[in-house]
Amino acid sequence: DAGVIQSPRHEVTEMGQEVTLRCKPISGHDYLFWYRQTMMRGLELLIYFNNNVPIDDSGMPEDRFSAKMPNASFSTLKIQPSEPRDSAVYFCASSFWGATSYNEQFFGPGTRLTVL
Amino acid sequence: AQTVTQSQPEMSVQEAETVTLSCTYDTSESDYYLFWYKQPPSRQMILVIRQEAYKQQNATENRFSVNFQKAAKSFSLKISDSQLGDAAMYFCAYRSEGGTYNTDKLIFGTGTRLQVFP
Numbered sequence: 001d002a003g004v005i006q007s008p009r010h011e012v013t014e015m016g017q018e019v020t021l022r023c024k025p026i027s028g029h030d031y032l033f034w035y036r037q038t039m040m041r042g043l044e045l046l047i048y049f050n051n052n053v054p055i056d057d058s059g060m061p062e063d064r065f066s067a068k069m070p071n072a073s074f075s076t077l078k079i080q081p082s083e084p085r086d087s088a089v090y091f092c093a094s095s096f097w098g099a100t101s102y103n104e105q106f107f108g109p110g111t112r113l114t115v116l
Numbered sequence: 117a118q119t120v121t122q123s124q125p126e127m128s129v130q131e132a133e134t135v136t137l138s139c140t141y142d143t144s145e146s147d148y149y150l151f152w153y154k155q156p157p158s159r160q161m162i163l164v165i166r167q168e169a170y171k172q173q174n175a176t177e178n179r180f181s182v183n184f185q186k187a188a189k190s191f192s193l194k195i196s197d198s199q200l201g202d203a204a205m206y207f208c209a210y211r212s213e214g215g216t217y218n219t220d221k222l223i224f225g226t227g228t229r230l231q232v233f234p
Contacts, residue, residue, distance in 0.1 A: 031220060033220075033222075042224060042225075042226045042227065043207065043224040044224075045221050045222065048220060048221070050220075055220070056221070089159060091161065093161075095220070097220075102149055102151075102166050102168070103211075103220070104151075104163055104166065105163075105222060106163075107153075107160065107161035107162075109158070109159060109160050110159045110160075110161075112159075
């Protein structure tokens with residue numbers, strides 16, 4: 001398996017622009033997670049889905065952030081409009097409930113977002 | 117709410133030596149899972165080792181082992197025979213057990229940067 005795939009790997013944009021980050025989970029996984037990593041706040045969960053349904057979006061910082069999962073093999077995280085404080089590394093992770101009791105999360109390589 | 121604390125922002129070790137990274141957590145739950153993830157400069161988060169709270173035996177994966185002290189809420193990672201490739205950020209993480217949706221979150225510590233010197 002190719003693992004979790006994220007695109008783009010790097011994104012540089014200007015303040016006010018719309019940014020869309022993409023994720024393809026591991027085939028067969030039924031949970032998908034979006035995390036953000038910054039120096040100040042570390043790794044924080046933004047939102048997660050189970051069977052394409054958003055379960056907990058309490059970590060989404062504000063209305064400028066939105067996430068969708070139209071099918072089992074694709075998810076997007078959109079920021080509109082983007083601000084410099086959104087600069088971070090965004091990770092997508094997926095897991096399969098019941099594979100083991102641990103339900104390990106497998107992470108993608110991340111997208112480094114820079115908002116100028 | 118559960119919290120995870122890594123009190124060592126940076127650690128260093130000489131190649132072939134042993135190093136221990138500390139992690140403590142706070143929870144009122146009795147069943148949960150603990151993980152150590154490694155993040156090398158490539159940014160990829162790699163699962164190193166995992167532990168179920170109800171298992172008294174400490175987990176071991178090759179050169180990596182944990183010292184799980186449930187009463188003390190401590191979960192330290194020991195790296196034996198350190199190699200240059202072990203240099204990375206290491207994150208301790210907690211996940212609840214319970215079977216409900218909200219137990220699927222991973223709660224991460226702030227990380228420990230490990231340097232390995234030849």
